[in-house]
Amino acid sequence: MVLGDWRNAWWIGVAMLIGASAPAFAQDRFDFDRTPGNLPKTVVPVRYALQLDLDPADSIFMGVATIEIDVREPASTIVLHSRDLHHGMSELRQGATVRGLSPTPGPFPQTLAFTPDDAAPIAPGRYTLVLQYRGNVNATGEGLFRAEYMTTDPVGGHTGEPTSPRPARMLATQLEAIDARSMFPGFDEPAFRAVFELTVRTAPGWQVFSNMPERTGSPQSQGGAVLHRFEPTPPMPSYLLSVSVGRFDIVTGTAAGVPLRILTAPGKAAQAAYAMRVTEQVLPFYNAYFGVPFALPKLDQLAVPSTRIGAMEDWGLISYSEPTVLFDPARSSPSIERQVYSVMAHEISHQWFGDLVTAASWEEIWLNEAFATWMADKATAHFNPQWHLELDRRLPIDESMVRDAGASTRPIRSGPVRETAVFDVFDDITYTKGGAVLDMLEAWLGPAAFQRGLQSYMVDRKFSNATAGDLWFHIGVAGKRDVAAVASSWTDQPGFPLVTATSRCQGGRTAVALKQQRFGDKASAAVWQVPVRLARGRQSQVVLLDRPGQQVDLPGCNRAPLVVNAGGIGYYRVRYAADAQQGLQQAFPRLAAADQVMLLSDAFALAQLGEQPMAQWFALARQVPQVRGAARTTLFDQLGVQFRFLGDALTGTEAEPLLHRTARRLFAPELERLGYADRSDDSPQTRKLRGRLIDRLAYHRDAEVVAHAVRLFEQAESGGTPLAPSIRAGVIRAVGSQSDPALFKGLLQHLRTAAGEEDRWLYASALARGHHAERARSLLASALEGITTPNIAAALPEMVATHSPFTDLAYEFTLANWHALAKLAGSNFGARNWLLPAAAQFNDRARIAPMRAAQTERAGPDGNMPAAQRAARIGLLADVRDREASALVALWSDGASPGAAASASKSR
Numbered sequence: 001m002v003l004g005d006w007r008n009a010w011w012i013g014v015a016m017l018i019g020a021s022a023p024a025f026a027q028d029r030f031d032f033d034r035t036p037g038n039l040p041k042t043v044v045p046v047r048y049a050l051q052l053d054l055d056p057a058d059s060i061f062m063g064v065a066t067i068e069i070d071v072r073e074p075a076s077t078i079v080l081h082s083r084d085l086h087h088g089m090s091e092l093r094q095g096a097t098v099r100g101l102s103p104t105p106g107p108f109p110q111t112l113a114f115t116p117d118d119a120a121p122i123a124p125g126r127y128t129l130v131l132q133y134r135g136n137v138n139a140t141g142e143g144l145f146r147a148e149y150m151t152t153d154p155v156g157g158h159t160g161e162p163t164s165p166r167p168a169r170m171l172a173t174q175l176e177a178i179d180a181r182s183m184f185p186g187f188d189e190p191a192f193r194a195v196f197e198l199t200v201r202t203a204p205g206w207q208v209f210s211n212m213p214e215r216t217g218s219p220q221s222q223g224g225a226v227l228h229r230f231e232p233t234p235p236m237p238s239y240l241l242s243v244s245v246g247r248f249d250i251v252t253g254t255a256a257g258v259p260l261r262i263l264t265a266p267g268k269a270a271q272a273a274y275a276m277r278v279t280e281q282v283l284p285f286y287n288a289y290f291g292v293p294f295a296l297p298k299l300d301q302l303a304v305p306s307t308r309i310g311a312m313e314d315w316g317l318i319s320y321s322e323p324t325v326l327f328d329p330a331r332s333s334p335s336i337e338r339q340v341y342s343v344m345a346h347e348i349s350h351q352w353f354g355d356l357v358t359a360a361s362w363e364e365i366w367l368n369e370a371f372a373t374w375m376a377d378k379a380t381a382h383f384n385p386q387w388h389l390e391l392d393r394r395l396p397i398d399e400s401m402v403r404d405a406g407a408s409t410r411p412i413r414s415g416p417v418r419e420t421a422v423f424d425v426f427d428d429i430t431y432t433k434g435g436a437v438l439d440m441l442e443a444w445l446g447p448a449a450f451q452r453g454l455q456s457y458m459v460d461r462k463f464s465n466a467t468a469g470d471l472w473f474h475i476g477v478a479g480k481r482d483v484a485a486v487a488s489s490w491t492d493q494p495g496f497p498l499v500t501a502t503s504r505c506q507g508g509r510t511a512v513a514l515k516q517q518r519f520g521d522k523a524s525a526a527v528w529q530v531p532v533r534l535a536r537g538r539q540s541q542v543v544l545l546d547r548p549g550q551q552v553d554l555p556g557c558n559r560a561p562l563v564v565n566a567g568g569i570g571y572y573r574v575r576y577a578a579d580a581q582q583g584l585q586q587a588f589p590r591l592a593a594a595d596q597v598m599l600l601s602d603a604f605a606l607a608q609l610g611e612q613p614m615a616q617w618f619a620l621a622r623q624v625p626q627v628r629g630a631a632r633t634t635l636f637d638q639l640g641v642q643f644r645f646l647g648d649a650l651t652g653t654e655a656e657p658l659l660h661r662t663a664r665r666l667f668a669p670e671l672e673r674l675g676y677a678d679r680s681d682d683s684p685q686t687r688k689l690r691g692r693l694i695d696r697l698a699y700h701r702d703a704e705v706v707a708h709a710v711r712l713f714e715q716a717e718s719g720g721t722p723l724a725p726s727i728r729a730g731v732i733r734a735v736g737s738q739s740d741p742a743l744f745k746g747l748l749q750h751l752r753t754a755a756g757e758e759d760r761w762l763y764a765s766a767l768a769r770g771h772h773a774e775r776a777r778s779l780l781a782s783a784l785e786g787i788t789t790p791n792i793a794a795a796l797p798e799m800v801a802t803h804s805p806f807t808d809l810a811y812e813f814t815l816a817n818w819h820a821l822a823k824l825a826g827s828n829f830g831a832r833n834w835l836l837p838a839a840a841q842f843n844d845r846a847r848i849a850p851m852r853a854a855q856t857e858r859a860g861p862d863g864n865m866p867a868a869q870r871a872a873r874i875g876l877l878a879d880v881r882d883r884e885a886s887a888l889v890a891l892w893s894d895g896a897s898p899g900a901a902a903s904a905s906k907s908r
Contacts, residue, residue: 027413027467027468027469027472027484027488027492028467028469029467029469029470029473030360030461030464030465030466030467030469030470032191032465035191035360035361035465036360036361036363036416036417037189037191037361038107038108038111038189038419039079039080039081039108039111039187039189039192040075040079041072042071042072042073042075043069043070043071043072043075043078043079043187044069044070044072044187044192044194045067045068045069045070045186045187045192045194046068046069046070046126046194046195047067047068047194047195047196047197047232048065048066048067048068048184048186048194048195048196048197049065049066049067049068049197049199050063050064050065050066050184050196050197050198050199050241051063051064051066051198051199051200051201052183052184052198052199052200052201052243053200053201053202054144054171054200054201054202054208054243054245055202055203055206055245056146056169056170056171056206056245056246057169058137059136059137059146060134060135060136060137061134061135061136061137061144062132062133062134063085063132063133063134063135063183063184064130064131064132064133065129065130065131065133065184065185065186066128066129066130066131067128067129067131067186067194068126068127068128069126069127069128069129070125070126071122071123071124071125071126071127072124073124074121074122074123074124075121075122076115076121076122077113077114077115078092078101078113078114078122078129079106079107079108079111079112079113079114080106080111080112080114080129080185080186080187081110081111081112081178081180081181081185081186081187081188081189082103082110082111082112082133082181082185083110083179083181083182084135084136084182085133085134085135085181085182085184085185086133086134086135087103087112087131087132087133087185088132088133088134089130089131089132090102090103090114090129090130090131090132091129091130091131092114092116092122092127092128092129092130093127093128093129093130094125094126094127094128099116099117099118099120100116100117100118101114101115101116101117101129102114102115102117103115109419109420110178110181110419112185114129114131131185133184133185135182135183135184136182137171138182138826139307139790139826140307140790140791140823140824140825140826140827140828140831141174141304141307141308141309141791141826141828142174142179142182142826142827142828143173143174143175143179143180143182143183144171144172144173144182144183144243145171145172145173145174145307145308146169146170146171146307147169147170147171147172147246147304147305147306147307147308148167148168148169148305148306148307148789149167149168149169149170149265149305149306150165150166150167150168150755151165151166151167151168151247151265151266151267152164152165152166152266152267153168153247153266153267168246168247168265168266169246170244170245170246170247170248170265170304170305171243171244171245171246172243172244172302172304172307172308172319173241173242173243173244173314173319174308174312174319174828175238175239175240175241175242175312175314176239176240176312177239177362177419177422177423177426178239178419178420178422179239179828180238180239180241181238183241184238186238187238188238188239189237189238189361190237190239190358190359190360190361190362190465191237191360191361191465192237192238193235193236193237193358193463193464193465194235194236194238195232195233195234195235195236196211196232196233196236196241197230197231197232197233198210198211198212198229198230198241198243199227199228199229199230200227200228200230200243200245201222201225201226201227201228202225202226202228202245203224203225203226204221204224204225204226205247206226206245206246206247207245207246207247207248208228208243208244208245209243209244209248209263209300209302209317210230210241210242210243210244210316210317211230211233211236211240211241211242211296211314211315211316211317212230212231212232212233212296212297212298212316213230213231213297213298214228214229214230214231215229215230215231218230231297233296233315233316234295234296234315234463235463235464236315236355236358237358240313240314240315240354240355241314242312242314242315242316242317242319243317244263244302244317244319246265247266248263248264248265248266248302249263249264249265249266249267249268249269249272250262250263250264250269251264251269251272251273251275251276253276253279253280254280255279255280255281255283255284256283256284256287256293256294258283258294258296258297258298258299259297259298259299260276260279260280260283260298260299260300260301261298261299261300261301262275262276262279262300262301262303262325263300263301263302263303264303264305264326265303265305268303268305268322268326268756270328271303271326271327271328272303272325272326274327274329274337274340275301275303275325275326275327275340275344278340278341278344278345279299279301279344279348281379281383282344282345282348282349282379282383283299283348285379285382285383286348286349286351286352286375286379289375289378289451289454290352290454290455290458291455291458291459292352292356292455292458292459292462294351295315295351295355295356295462295463296315296316296351298316299316299318299348299351300316300317300318301317301318301319301320301325301344301347302317302318302319302320303320303321303322303325303326304319304320304321304322305322305756305757306757306760306789306791307789307790307791308320308321308791309321309791309828309829309831310324310343310829311324311325311343311344311346311347312347313347313348313350313351313354313355313372315351315355316351318347318348318350318351320343320344320347321757322756322757322758323336323339323340323756323757323758323761324339324340324343324344325340325343325344326340326756326758327340328758329725330722330725331725331728331758331759332725332758333688333691333725333726333728333729333730334684334687334688334691334725334726335688335691335729336758338380338384338387338688341380341383341384342376342377342380343376345375345376345379345380346372346373346375346376347372349371349372349375349376349379350368350372352458353367353368353371353372353375354367354368354369354372356458356462356463357457357458357461357462357464357465357466358464358465358466359465359466359467360465360466360467361417362414362417362419362422362425363413363414363415363416363417363425364413364466364467364468365414365425365426365430366412366413366414366425366430366434366491367466367467367468367471369426369430369431369434370412370430370431370433370434370435370437370438371434371435371438373431373432373434373435374434374435374438374439374442377389377393377435377439386683386684386685387684387685388593388630388631388633388634388685390594391593391594391597391630391631391634392634392637393436394568394597394598394601394634394638395634395637395638395641396428396432397432397433397436397571398601398604398605398638398641399428399432399641400428400429400432400433400436401433401496401519401571401573401605402605402608402873402876403428403429403869403872403873404429404433404494404495404496405495405496405519405520405521405605405609406520406872406875406876407868407872408865408868408869408871408872409429409494409495410425410429410494411429411491411492411493411494412429412430412433412434412437412490412491412492413468413491413492414430418862420862421830421833421861421862421864421865423828423829423830423833424830424865424866426829426830433496433571434491436571437487437490437491437571439569440490440531440569440570440571441483441486441487441490443531443569444486444531444542444544445475445479445481445483446479449475449478449479449480450475450478450479452478452479453471453474453475453476453477453478453479453483454474454475456474456477456478457470457471457474457475460474468484468487468488468491469484472484472487472488485529486529486531486544489527489528489529490528490529490571493526493528495518495519495520495521495524495526496518496519496528496571496572496573497516497517497518497519497526497528497530497572497573498516498517498518498519498520498572498573498574498575498611499514499515499516499530499532499545499564499565499572499573499574499575500514500515500516500517500574500575500576501513501514501534501562501564501574501575501576501577501580502576502577502580503554503562503577503580505557508556508557509553509554509555509556509557510536510553510554510555510556510557510562511551511552511553512534512551512552512553512554512562513549513550513551514532514543514545514549514550514551514552514564515548515549516528516530516545516548516549516572517548519572519573519605519609520609527546527547527548528545528572529544529545529546530544530545530546530570530572531543531544531545531570532544532545532564532565532570533564533565533566533567533569533570534552534554534562534563534564534566535562535563535566535567535595536554536558536560536561536562536563537558537560539554539555539556540566541554559583561580561583561584561587561591562576562580563584563591563592563595563599564576565598566592566594566595567592567594567595567598568594568595568597568598568601573602573605573606574598574602575602575606575611575612581612581616584599585616585619585620585623588620588623588627589623589626589627589628593629593630593631593634594631596627596629596631596635597631597634597635597638599620600617600620600621600624600635600638600639601638603616603617603620604617604638604642607884608645608876608880610879610883613887614884614887614888614891615887615891617642618891621639621642621666622666624636624639624666625666625669625670630685632685633685633686633688633689634685636667636670636689636692636693637689637692639663639666639667640667640692640696643659643662643663643666643696643700644696644699645877645880646659646880646884646888647659647660647663647699647700648841648843648877649843649877649878649880649881649884650843650880650881650884650885650888651843652843653881653885654885654889655884655885655886655888655889655892658888658889658892658893659700659888659892660700660701661892662892663696663697663700664697664700664701664702667693667696667697667700667702668697668702668704668705670689670693671690671693671694671697671705674686674689674690674693675690676690676694676708676712676727677724678690678724678726682726687726688726690726690727690730691726691727691728691729691730691731692730693730694709694727694730694731694733694734695729695730695733695734697734698730698733698734698737698769699737699769699803705734706734706735706737706738709730709731709734709735710734710735710738710740710743712727712731713731713732713735713743717746729762732747732762732763732766733762733765733766733769735747735766736763736765736766736767736768736769736770737766737769737770737771738770738771739770739771739772739775741772741775744767744770744772744775747763747766747767748763748767748779748782748787750763751763751764751767751787751788752787752788754788757789757792760788760789760792761792764788764792764795764796764799765799765803767779768796768799768800768802768803768804769803769804770804771804771805773806773809776800776804776806776809776810777809777813779796779800780796780797780800780809780810780813782796783796783797783821783824784817784820784821784824790824790825790826791824791825791826791831793824794821794822794824794825794826794831794835795825797810797811797813797814797821797835797838797839798810798834798835798838798839800839801838801839801840801841802838802841807839807840807841807842810839810841811836811839811840811841811842813839814835814836814839815836815854818835818836818858819858821835822835822858830862830866832859833859833862833863833865833866834866835859836851836854836855836858836859836863836866836867837851837855837863837866837867837869837870838866838870840870840874842874842877843874843877843878843881844874844878845874845875845878847874848871848874848875851867851870851871851874852867852871855867
């Protein structure tokens, strides 16, 4: 629930220096009884036998849970998780003894206490709980949910002639983090691993899939129903159970001896061919890397045609939203191709990180997610070197660092987690920062030792749980270093360091003074164990900066610029002395690709916080068109993100039109150079950039680009040349930014009739870019009128707030309709808690307090973290606006007077 060895070689052999000033953090190894959680550890599950009566046409389901338990100490009650389940007969059995049970509200939210009707205590021993119940099929993507779509599949299965399009449904599950309790009563915390044996009863004609294969002889007829019985799973936590019921097309394959199936809605099997190729590459790669083979007898992967968000690593039956697993070569963009590979590599790696070995509690969820992100990057880069992931990964890391520099951040290891706010820790700090820190630690220790440690960890903890202490123990043994001391400085405290470097020639050697302080917080006394790579020409040296400051001597003195964090793997920012910065600026087009990307990244981050002038960043930005190496595409992507941030900050100021003009001057020549048509010698990076530039230039109000996009779109719509996949998304989004009512109506119809999630998201985002207020109101209203699937409808206000001039309109709509939108959004991934903050795309500090008050009123305490993150973002944008607007007017004006273009007092 996403590297190459050449980047790592220079870290090998670094001397380990642990400074006295380094903070110490406790990272205990896994102990079941001491693992955080609400449920008492006195009763533990051993085996679940679940029977579910499922019909995609029904809004309820029936279930019987037969749970073998081990009562470890005398107990008066048995406490289980149960949410929105209506309980019937409940019994406790031991041999021939049967005792009735009565459920009452438990000691914690979403729990029930089952007390024997005879009021006698329950002695230690093995028992069987038998619980009959009824539950709800959800319309949003959590628990057991329905996914609706249109199909021409013949009624009753895959025989006969296709019909006219008609509504159809399938059932799927998303039980992480705390939604298993809405499908069956049980012990719904990660530490309670048990065997699951599932039986599903359906009407004839439905296909059923679960974590394990069906038993020999299954399915079986039972009266007028069909019984599907599945093999028992290995011991696993409740949140990994998965089931899907529907009618599917199936693509089959094999990798490393494991049978593979990709399951799609009828008619979409061809779009799963790429996913099968990805699986056939990645699964053997992971077998070899981990030294532990995939643990189950098959691997199924399900494309859910609507409703769900993201993907889920359920053991043996991974489920995905369609744009994260289906790829149509005739229509899907290069970004979708990369997304599918990366997300699938992430989820398949979870079959080891998360499934085979499970984080002990939600406090340690980074052990699942950071490692899956890091491993997915490794696999994606290995099989797709032409994508230059080692450069492009900078963009999500930069976004993570923006948050990590502010007050709304937290440590990677989160500390106590409230169950109802558990998705607060499924965030960029866990995924992106966690993955980047692992990359840095692997490079410092050496990839071979790191891999040996992970292999030992997998063998030791398989079919069990783990903590950070387990991980660093095994990696430390393999690397023969105190890895925990270095790692904990990154995982157990928030933020990251700013490394300041100054140098001078002294006695024929170069003396480099390094200092560290927390980036964005000069008052902080935090200290990190920072592996710093210094490079000057062909010379390089690695030091471990483990105190506030230290000096390093480099041999000789020369004029080649000194690069700190050379290669860009370190998760920290670098500030240079003025003369060194000037030297790097002059050498920028000739630097190594990773150093160009890192230098532009650091320059903008420092300017965002006012640590150096924005003009210093812009001096580098102007040189990007001169770069001819591998970094060119990534640098233009970086500039697109950076100019977009400034666009958000400068909205309503006299600098705003100048920003758009300046961006057009940078981006338009590059699009003109590339052209709109693909060429046979285009690299994958070129094809990706072409579509991105169209979208960027439309945002920056390039009338010529928008007009050309409209011509291409209308030609394709009238039966002419179809839009090439590389530009299709960019063109459609550019078309959405114009104000023609007929085009708006056409895009709206495409949204209504889109055949899959990829196009639904595309047309929704295009419509949200419109510049006509009444049509924006109409689009927002349509979110509540069934225009599209609930997950996308709930996101429409955020898209309007983000991509159009009508942030206030979207925000007020969200305020007025929060409860209706919350019903569409559901609770998974904290979706409803983000509705209001996501629409609050403001750059005025005066908007923070009312937003937070409104969030508390609607979302309660579970909405605090999303509101805090948005407040920090608004504050940063306001700071940049107040500090930089006038300076950027002077920088970009070219002697023109922009005062009439916008009012400096207006903000949003």
